[in-house]
Amino acid sequence: MRTPRLLLRRLQAEDGPAMFRVHGDPATYQYSPESVHRSLAGSEAMLRLCRRHWAEHGFGYWAVELAQDRTIIGFGGLEQQRWHEYTVLNLYYRFTPSAWGHGYATEMARTALQLAQAYLPSLPIIARIRSANLPSQQVALKIGLRRLPEELEEPGYYIFASEYPGWSRRERREGIGE
Template sequence: MTFEADEIRTDRLLLRRVRGDDLPAAVEILSDPETNRFNPSGAPSAAEAGEMLAKWQADWERDGIGYWAVTLPESGAVIGFGGLRFHFAGEEPVLNLFYRFSPDHWGRGYAPEMARAAIDLADRGCTDRPVVIMTDLPNEPSQRVARKLGFAVTGELQFSDGPMLVWRR
């Protein structure tokens, strides 16, 4: 499988491989209680957000694909993180489509724009794993994005911190 997705431009965004210098943005966005409003485990600590970023960097090294830093090209500001990574939905190998943005950038269509680029990448480079989105049950904003992308609920999985809906195209 070849993805060649270190950097992708959309109409308004630059999606690039995560780097170590993304740590301040990762801590700010991933540890924000508002971005974790529906997370049953709550917001991760700064150290846990750093561990997430390190895992995403390892995904890139190991798999050649992972979550991107979502930036505004004109300023280079990181406004979110998202994209695809290898994951399991129960026992099934899948590509998990993830999106988390700074609350200052909600409601502007950035999540669907980034997600469409990720879906296009998956369609070109990895047809053996379905793209899925997993959302916490009460997370209606993420579910709206999933529906906007043409995904529908196909099941529910139990994780250590609670049940998640599984969405597929």
């Protein structure tokens, strides 16, 4: 998949070192330092899980490359997951800090959202975002996701979603989740 500036491609077995460069950098995880990958083996384990999702579902998280030079600057996309009692598409984006502030996460996330709406319209999209991670929250809002009501959130996280089957008409009318 191409966007104006990015190449979004299926993960490959040899992406482990690039995944570790992104996920093993403590600066990447400033909002969740406990999640930093401590070794290449940890990143390769994540890569295997992501590739298994691709094999089972035909889609998944991408390696995100700059189209001009094919440099991997991050990983992101959608995976089907269970969240509470719902099957959802989890929106994920993790970029190297040098790529922050250029709109790449928004460009990738918007593309993932558009593809999901075209090919998997019955599944809601969610993004679980640390409450302190304002830049990530801004990405979710820019692509049209809305914050869910507090009672649906998890400790330390805000949940942003596309249309959510649990929202009542009253909640929408009163603007809960905006």
